[in-house]
Amino acid sequence: MMSVKKITITPEYLSFYVAGRRNVTIPLHMDRPGIFSSPDCIKVPALYWNDGDTSVTFGPILEITEMRDPDFNGILNTPNNELILFDAIEPEFASAKVPSTKTRIRVWIDYPIEPENVVIAWG
Template sequence: MLLKKRVKPVNSLIFISDVDGGEAPDPVKGPLILATQSCISVGTFPEIEGATEIVMGPVDEAGPDGPPDFSGLLETPTRHLVVTTVDGRVILKASVQAALTSVQIWLSHPKWPERIIIGWGEQ
């Protein structure tokens, strides 16, 4: 089942992590997607310009054609994956199957994505 929400996140940034949080990546100028073993940060469409649609679901349902902009493994010890804002507000939440989850991300635009698709699966 796909989860969807349109948001204007503070600082035009979202985080993907286990529900208990994780260690956010250090900010680096340039790349929209940064990751640690426990947290992925993704830049969104500029907050003042409009909303970003966040889509999340199993990779076989969520993933569009074409290679993802990011593919990696994320620690999910509680088996709950969340998308949050800088101020900790939960945007989307889903149950996953394992303590280590494969995550793939597709951006609708390399610099100003109006749509971000997050797909997960078992490693």
């Protein structure tokens, strides 16, 4: 049984990333806030470090209970059967083993800009 991880992060640059491997190109959009993705990486907004910490819940979908539709729902390449959460400075906030080389990811955020609470479910 996998377990849900609850972590507190303070990313330097208003966002952090979910990817299946290191050295991916980060999907960016300068004009719009929110979640952006490519087949290899998901960019998730976070609270500005000066305003406080961002709480992240990270785990398998069978153990995540969110009441509304996710803000992001897509497939991420996970060639090493691994998911990694990181940012521009921190090489790994958390990681998890996943059963496949393509993994469905769902993300919930409480605000589209600078969310305080982020939930990331895989599977």
